[in-house]
Amino acid sequence: MSARASLLGIADLGADDVGRILDTAGRFGQVMDRDIKKVPTLRGRTVVNLFLEPSTRTSTSFELAAKRLSADVLSIKGTGTSMDKGETLKDTILTLEAYDPDVFVIRHPQVGACRLADGYTDASVVNAGDGTGEHPSQALLDLYTVQREVGPIKGLHVAIVGDVLHSRVARSGIRAFTLMGAKVTVVAPPTLVPRHLAEALGAEVSSDIRDIADADIVYVLRMQLERMGAGGFVPSLDEYARMYQVDHARLRPGQRVMHAGPVNRGVEISGALVDDPETLIEAQATNGVVVRMAVLYDVATGAAGGSAQGDAALEAA
Amino acid sequence: MSARASLLGIADLGADDVGRILDTAGRFGQVMDRDIKKVPTLRGRTVVNLFLEPSTRTSTSFELAAKRLSADVLSIKGTGTSMDKGETLKDTILTLEAYDPDVFVIRHPQVGACRLADGYTDASVVNAGDGTGEHPSQALLDLYTVQREVGPIKGLHVAIVGDVLHSRVARSGIRAFTLMGAKVTVVAPPTLVPRHLAEALGAEVSSDIRDIADADIVYVLRMQLERMGAGGFVPSLDEYARMYQVDHARLRPGQRVMHAGPVNRGVEISGALVDDPETLIEAQATNGVVVRMAVLYDVATGAAGGSAQGDAALEAA
Amino acid sequence: MSARASLLGIADLGADDVGRILDTAGRFGQVMDRDIKKVPTLRGRTVVNLFLEPSTRTSTSFELAAKRLSADVLSIKGTGTSMDKGETLKDTILTLEAYDPDVFVIRHPQVGACRLADGYTDASVVNAGDGTGEHPSQALLDLYTVQREVGPIKGLHVAIVGDVLHSRVARSGIRAFTLMGAKVTVVAPPTLVPRHLAEALGAEVSSDIRDIADADIVYVLRMQLERMGAGGFVPSLDEYARMYQVDHARLRPGQRVMHAGPVNRGVEISGALVDDPETLIEAQATNGVVVRMAVLYDVATGAAGGSAQGDAALEAA
Numbered sequence: 040m041s042a043r044a045s046l047l048g049i050a051d052l053g054a055d056d057v058g059r060i061l062d063t064a065g066r067f068g069q070v071m072d073r074d075i076k077k078v079p080t081l082r083g084r085t086v087v088n089l090f091l092e093p094s095t096r097t098s099t100s101f102e103l104a105a106k107r108l109s110a111d112v113l114s115i116k117g118t119g120t121s122m123d124k125g126e127t128l129k130d131t132i133l134t135l136e137a138y139d140p141d142v143f144v145i146r147h148p149q150v151g152a153c154r155l156a157d158g159y160t161d162a163s164v165v166n167a168g169d170g171t172g173e174h175p176s177q178a179l180l181d182l183y184t185v186q187r188e189v190g191p192i193k194g195l196h197v198a199i200v201g202d203v204l205h206s207r208v209a210r211s212g213i214r215a216f217t218l219m220g221a222k223v224t225v226v227a228p229p230t231l232v233p234r235h236l237a238e239a240l241g242a243e244v245s246s247d248i249r250d251i252a253d254a255d256i257v258y259v260l261r262m263q264l265e266r267m268g269a270g271g272f273v274p275s276l277d278e279y280a281r282m283y284q285v286d287h288a289r290l291r292p293g294q295r296v297m298h299a300g301p302v303n304r305g306v307e308i309s310g311a312l313v314d315d316p317e318t319l320i321e322a323q324a325t326n327g328v329v330v331r332m333a334v335l336y337d338v339a340t341g342a343a344g345g346s347a348q349g350d351a352a353l354e355a356a
Numbered sequence: 357m358s359a360r361a362s363l364l365g366i367a368d369l370g371a372d373d374v375g376r377i378l379d380t381a382g383r384f385g386q387v388m389d390r391d392i393k394k395v396p397t398l399r400g401r402t403v404v405n406l407f408l409e410p411s412t413r414t415s416t417s418f419e420l421a422a423k424r425l426s427a428d429v430l431s432i433k434g435t436g437t438s439m440d441k442g443e444t445l446k447d448t449i450l451t452l453e454a455y456d457p458d459v460f461v462i463r464h465p466q467v468g469a470c471r472l473a474d475g476y477t478d479a480s481v482v483n484a485g486d487g488t489g490e491h492p493s494q495a496l497l498d499l500y501t502v503q504r505e506v507g508p509i510k511g512l513h514v515a516i517v518g519d520v521l522h523s524r525v526a527r528s529g530i531r532a533f534t535l536m537g538a539k540v541t542v543v544a545p546p547t548l549v550p551r552h553l554a555e556a557l558g559a560e561v562s563s564d565i566r567d568i569a570d571a572d573i574v575y576v577l578r579m580q581l582e583r584m585g586a587g588g589f590v591p592s593l594d595e596y597a598r599m600y601q602v603d604h605a606r607l608r609p610g611q612r613v614m615h616a617g618p619v620n621r622g623v624e625i626s627g628a629l630v631d632d633p634e635t636l637i638e639a640q641a642t643n644g645v646v647v648r649m650a651v652l653y654d655v656a657t658g659a660a661g662g663s664a665q666g667d668a669a670l671e672a673a
Numbered sequence: 674m675s676a677r678a679s680l681l682g683i684a685d686l687g688a689d690d691v692g693r694i695l696d697t698a699g700r701f702g703q704v705m706d707r708d709i710k711k712v713p714t715l716r717g718r719t720v721v722n723l724f725l726e727p728s729t730r731t732s733t734s735f736e737l738a739a740k741r742l743s744a745d746v747l748s749i750k751g752t753g754t755s756m757d758k759g760e761t762l763k764d765t766i767l768t769l770e771a772y773d774p775d776v777f778v779i780r781h782p783q784v785g786a787c788r789l790a791d792g793y794t795d796a797s798v799v800n801a802g803d804g805t806g807e808h809p810s811q812a813l814l815d816l817y818t819v820q821r822e823v824g825p826i827k828g829l830h831v832a833i834v835g836d837v838l839h840s841r842v843a844r845s846g847i848r849a850f851t852l853m854g855a856k857v858t859v860v861a862p863p864t865l866v867p868r869h870l871a872e873a874l875g876a877e878v879s880s881d882i883r884d885i886a887d888a889d890i891v892y893v894l895r896m897q898l899e900r901m902g903a904g905g906f907v908p909s910l911d912e913y914a915r916m917y918q919v920d921h922a923r924l925r926p927g928q929r930v931m932h933a934g935p936v937n938r939g940v941e942i943s944g945a946l947v948d949d950p951e952t953l954i955e956a957q958a959t960n961g962v963v964v965r966m967a968v969l970y971d972v973a974t975g976a977a978g979g980s981a982q983g984d985a986a987l988e989a990a
Contacts, residue, residue: 083709393719
């Protein structure tokens with residue numbers, strides 16, 4: 040019917056694309072306040088969720104988003120599938136593509152896997168996290184959350200604290216906040232921040248936690264314990280917590296704290312701060328569904344290409 | 357719209373609550389005799405099944421119940437989720453709660469986990485089994501089964517045989533049958549029956565299998581092989597089977613046998629008895645869906661609080 | 674309402690049954706070309722997918738087929754279920770059967786498991802692969818694919834190449850092609866072809882790969898690496914590939930290549946051939962959904978018994 044698009048990374052988007060998706064999310068947000076939280080927008084369309092890494096919140100959030108759009112959803116996890124028989128991602132996609140799905144939502148342990156998959160299918164592909172690459176729907180819901188809870192992104196100062204090296208959330212977040220006119224400072228021990236990358240992305244770099252003082256938003260990254268291995272990136276978790284843990288003592292009044300979850304209480308963030316209702320953490324989780332509804336709608340209807348037509352379809356819902 | 361309730365244990369219910377749920381189940385039972393086994397009652401509502409222990413029948417039964425009520429269902433199993441990354445139950449609930457589900461159905465290996473979860477969410481929580489705590493929907497379907505197949509509960513004598521120590525089915529069952537006016541006798545080797553608990557619950561205790569002779573209903577508990585470990589609760593399974601296995605030889609005509617499944621044929625119950633159509637075992641399984649439809653309806657619509665409104669909604673379906 | 678049937682193996686079907694299912698698939702195929710790929714045919718019916726072996730394509734294909742028929746679908750995988758507690762297939766079926774499903778779709782590692790299950794339930798059973806037994810829906814979609822892409826089956830010559838010994842695809846395929854009037858030749862190393870079986874099925878047997886030269890269709894079987902164990906069926910995979918790998922060099926123009934997937938590139942088939950659009954491999958995958966819609970429709974509505982009534986139901990959709 041209409042052209043399809045994919046969402047592989049924030050790097051591919053312009054500010055107008057971001058604005059359009061956030062607007063759509065806002066309109067779906069109104070639907071979600073109703074008693075019957077469902078629209079017929081994607082009825083008869085098929086969304087395949089292919090998650091080849093463990094996930095609760097992202098997979099659940101996309102699955103619920105698709106169901107609330109009335110799409111048929113197939114959820115495929117990385118175990119119990121032919122991937123166990125040594126099948127390649129290419130062949131899995133080709134097989135699934137043959138069923139004529141409208142959208143693939145893919146999480147994969149390797150950078151670039153979603154872009155690769157996009158080359159093998161006529162369906163839209165949404166990157167739900169590719170190794171240490173990108174996690175664009177997370178960055179979009181972060182922008183949406185800040186816009187609703189704090190105000191316009193333009194001119195804000197965002198400090199991103201922690202394990203930037205292993206974080207796709209950071210990569211997408213730096214790009215997204217910068218694109219929308221925020222200033223970004225990355226704060227991390229030198230071993231955990233690839234300086235040339237942060238600079239290439241337009242972020243300042245600091246290894247002094249006191250440099251979060253100037254920020255309006257303090258975005259705390261998950262310490263990816265399961266990826267640390269014997270890598271020796273930090274002397275010890277205790278040492279890391281002592282030097283870089285974000286807690287109430289290190290914040291000044293008015294600063295808003297974000298975290299994409301799941302949190303390690305007492306490691307990168309104090310338990311008391313996680314439970315503080317002033318943070319944006321719960322709002323981030325809450326906004327996941329409507330932003331992902333907007334993303335699925337945007338790619339499945341090719342809203343990028345013809346917004347008038349797209350708008351009509353949304354109103355009809 | 358209306359107040360929500362949770363179902364955490366039989367201990368929280370009065371006889372009127374039980375009566376209301378069983379009545380609702382009866383009405384859903386009539387719907388299930390139709391060709392199209394589906395009502396629009398919970399359309400646009402979201403039920404999250406969070407099963408952190410293996411389960412076929414309970415998880416399937418709740419999933420099917422939710423689908424037949426036209427709810428959107430998310431099923432989350434204990435593997436392949438962020439729980440694997442060390443996330444706590446609290447944080448999992450907070451994340452999922454942010455999606456604004458109407459009901460959580462939770463199975464968890466630890467006693468009290470569902471009550472804990474209930475404190476973290478505005479959604480209804482249904483306990484689908486918490487360690488050795490309670491399993492209230494099982495007890496409700498057991499009551500429903502006896503009421504339909506045998507008659508009024510009041511005045512019946514129920515013998516519960518076997519591994520009471522590890523059984524949430526027993527804990528909920530003793531409470532439920534007693535609440536509705538039955539007399540309960542627990543029959544088990546001394547190591548497998550916590551005497552003070554059985555007495556506190558209002559049940560008589562015996563270690564002599566011949567004491568099942570007086571019962572109208574003989575409820576056989578699953579021997580939880582996977583929980584026996586090196587605990588030494590019974591000398592051996594053969595010894596247990598010889599002393600306590602319920603089979604035709606130990607029953608008198610007219611006694612009705614129940615088992616919540618899955619059975620260990622030849623351990624706590626003879627294979628021949630499992631296959632005897634006079635038992636209530638198949639009816640228990642069959643009644644699982646309509647009773648769980650009634651439970652979901654009851655908690656999601658807050659039927660406990662305003663039955664007139666609740667009745668109208670059900671008729672409309 | 675109407676009599677139910679099961680699909681346990683091609684061995685149970687006549688040419689008229691196959692013709693009826695392929696006709697139904699053709700009509701569903703027209704629906705799938707629409708924007709909204711969904712019919713209300715099985716609304717309010719329940720399909721239980723019980724997959725006790727890993728699978729991507731078959732389980733996904735049946736799940737999507739059921740959803741596009743508007744059925745409620747329960748998908749149960751072999752892990753995280755009571756099967757882990759040592760429950761037998763019989764008891765699992767009896768439990769699930771109590772929920773009054775309309776159709777069970779079952780994959781099981783043992784030959785005959787689906788026929789066994791069929792004896793325990795009033796629901797229809799569809800064999801989605803039982804050990805080295807049969808895989809009838811695969812054979813039906815293969816026939817459908819050949820009929821659409823090549824022409825009538827009658828009179829064609831089909832060469833089936835490879836690990837016949839471990840292949841349910843081969844067993845169902847030989848029966849199906851033969852039933853519909855094709856000539857079948859099996860080509861494999863002597864250790865991988867049970868000569869008496871192939872002959873009993875009406876196929877010729879050869880161990881010389883050059884004998885594929887006469888065939889119109891070259892059907893390549895997956896080398897079941899995970900079943901080879903230390904069985905010593907082939908000296909080495911390299912050796913097997915050198916002797917029997919199907920690649921462009923061994924084909925003549927006009928021969929059409931099939932493979933049920935997942936493929937082992939470079940083992941039983943060359944990567945270049947997998948990627949060649951002239952093969953029927955992608956069409957096989959694509960046709961999986963409509964053929965499985967037809968199978969589910971056929972068994973659930975008892976179309977075998979009363980085709981006039983069946984036709985009316987389909988038109989209504």
